[in-house]
Amino acid sequence: MYLALLNLVVVLLSLTSQQQTLALIGIGVVVVLIVVLAAMLLARWWVRRNRKPVGPEQPVEAPELYDLRTADVTDDIRFCVEMARQVGGPVLELGSGTGRVTLPLARTGLVVTGLETSRLMLQRAKMKAEQLSAKLHVEWVEGDITNFSLGGRKFRLVLAPFNVLQELRDLNEMEKCLRCVVEHLEPTGKFVVMVQPPRWEALKVERRFMKAVYNPRTNELVNCYQSLEVDPIWQKLRGEYEYEIWDHAGHARQIAAPFEGSYVTCPEMALLLRAAGLQLEAVYGSFARDKLTAQSKQMVFIAHPLPAAKPQVALPAPAARQPAKVPAPAPVGASSAGASSVAASMPAASPATVVLPETKGVSQAKPASPSASAPAALPALPSPGASGSAPAQGVQNAPSASSGRHTTGQRGRSKPTH
Numbered sequence: 310m311y312l313a314l315l316n317l318v319v320v321l322l323s324l325t326s327q328q329q330t331l332a333l334i335g336i337g338v339v340v341v342l343i344v345v346l347a348a349m350l351l352a353r354w355w356v357r358r359n360r361k362p363v364g365p366e367q368p369v370e371a372p373e374l375y376d377l378r379t380a381d382v383t384d385d386i387r388f389c390v391e392m393a394r395q396v397g398g399p400v401l402e403l404g405s406g407t408g409r410v411t412l413p414l415a416r417t418g419l420v421v422t423g424l425e426t427s428r429l430m431l432q433r434a435k436m437k438a439e440q441l442s443a444k445l446h447v448e449w450v451e452g453d454i455t456n457f458s459l460g461g462r463k464f465r466l467v468l469a470p471f472n473v474l475q476e477l478r479d480l481n482e483m484e485k486c487l488r489c490v491v492e493h494l495e496p497t498g499k500f501v502v503m504v505q506p507p508r509w510e511a512l513k514v515e516r517r518f519m520k521a522v523y524n525p526r527t528n529e530l531v532n533c534y535q536s537l538e539v540d541p542i543w544q545k546l547r548g549e550y551e552y553e554i555w556d557h558a559g560h561a562r563q564i565a566a567p568f569e570g571s572y573v574t575c576p577e578m579a580l581l582l583r584a585a586g587l588q589l590e591a592v593y594g595s596f597a598r599d600k601l602t603a604q605s606k607q608m609v610f611i612a613h614p615l616p617a618a619k620p621q622v623a624l625p626a627p628a629a630r631q632p633a634k635v636p637a638p639a640p641v642g643a644s645s646a647g648a649s650s651v652a653a654s655m656p657a658a659s660p661a662t663v664v665l666p667e668t669k670g671v672s673q674a675k676p677a678s679p680s681a682s683a684p685a686a687l688p689a690l691p692s693p694g695a696s697g698s699a700p701a702q703g704v705q706n707a708p709s710a711s712s713g714r715h716t717t718g719q720r721g722r723s724k725p726t727h
Contacts, residue, residue: 371566372407372433374552377522378533379409385470385503386413388596388609393419393466396499401464403454403486404473408434408447415447422448422464424457455485463495469502475546475570480581483573487585491614500587500612506594506605507544507572514538514548530555539572546570575601578610587612 389410393400398419405411405423407430415421415438425431431449438447450459454469455477467490477483490500514537521532532555537548549567573581579589589612594605601608 371564372427372430373524373526374531374550374564374566375430376407376409376433377524377531378519378550378552379471380522381520382409382471384596386410389468389470389501390414390417392468392499392501392611393417396466398466399462399464400466400468401459401493403467403469403490404471404476405434405449406430406471408437410468410470411447412438412441412445415445416441418446420446420448422450422459422462424450424452424454426451426453455482455489457489459493462493463498464493465495465498467494467498467500469500472504474502475504475572476568477571478545478569479543479571480573480577483571483581484585487581487587491586494614496614496617498613499590500582502578502610502612504573504578504608504610506601506608507574516551524554528557544571544573546572575608578608582610582612586615588615 386409389402390413393414394417398421400414400419400421402411402414402421402423405425406427408423411421411423411434423431423434425434428451431451435449438445438449450457454473469486469490474483474486477486494500514535516534516536519533519535521530523529524531532553534551534553535548536551537546539546547567547569549565552564552566553561554564555561575592582589589610591611592601593599593607593609593611594601595607596609598609599605
């Protein structure tokens with residue numbers, strides 16, 4: 310320091326009087342600027358230190374911390390926007406949260422509906438939408454994603470991003486959610502669901518540091534931690550996000566956000582989609598549409614509704630046959646006179662009827678009216694009293710027809726209620 314000042318003095322002395330004057334003026338200007346800047350910084354610090362807040366300060370809540378933690382997660386947003394541009398609208402997002410995906414979708418000009426369970430999340434989403442633009446075609450609905458009905462509305466695209474399906478407790482709730490999706494999906498629409506693959510070595514986390522983010526509203530530093538434990542038998546997840554918030558004075562406070570859920574494998578998701586009436590179209594291992602492998606960090610499923618089954622048409626019943634009445638046979642050992650009387654009492658032109666075996670599965674029909682055409686006749690019975698002739702044997706009558714009407718068509722399966 311002293312050597313620098315000594316060198317400066319030597320340089321000034323070696324200059325002419327005019328040069329010395331100019332150098333002194335420049336040094337004075339620099340000193341003045343430094344003093345002014347220091348004064349401004351000191352005044353700003355003094356104002357902050359003695360400033361009294363007007364009204365109660367808005368507390369930091371879970372939705373704001375959620376936005377801070379997920380501010381750099383954008384890969385799924387680009388994928389959803391690309392799908393929406395390909396498929397078209399209207400679009401329904403399940404578990405829209407604070408609008409992290411919903412608002413970029415609405416900025417494409419499509420009509421978007423965000424379904425969310427948390428009222429605090431929806432309030433923050435509405436505030437962000439108002440700050441962004443008043444011309445967005447976005448609708449916010451508070452409801453449960455496992456049991457919702459939007460008045461018969463149909464959507465071209467239904468999205469379940471950011472592992473929202475894993476926030477459900479079991480496969481039963483997932484199936485309920487998917488059935489509601491089918492009810493609100495157009496016949497040519499698409500359903501996109503994103504979950505994490507169950508990597509067993511990474512499903513149990515004691516407490517790990519995720520990231521450090523800055524909150525510009527409160528001028529605070531937020532350290533994010535995550536803990537996780539898993540039940541591999543019932544495929545349950547349980548954990549919490551922990552936020553360590555440091556203010557400008559060096560004081561820290563903690564906010565914990567616990568969560569519960571479950572996880573699914575790739576075959577289980579395919580079966581769930583099929584059971585709900587959805588046909589699996591594609592499976593990817595990343596948002597860049599890479600192939601799903603054991604090293605993939607995402608499982609992205611794209612499905613569309615199964616085509617509706619055509620109703621079966623019942624075939625008409627077959628035409629009924631008319632049995633003819635024949636006299637009872639003469640008893641064995643009767644006299645020739647009795648046989649002659651029996652033969653004389655029979656009409657000469659009355660033919661006998663051949664009774665065919667019944668076809669399995671076809672019921673007998675009622676006798677037709679007498680005006681129906683007569684069936685084919687048997688050869689005439691031998692005359693009584695002929696030598697070596699046996700007594701006349703009649704043909705058995707057909708069994709009585711069933712009184713109920715029976716169709717040949719199969720019973721249609723009833724579709725499960727959604």
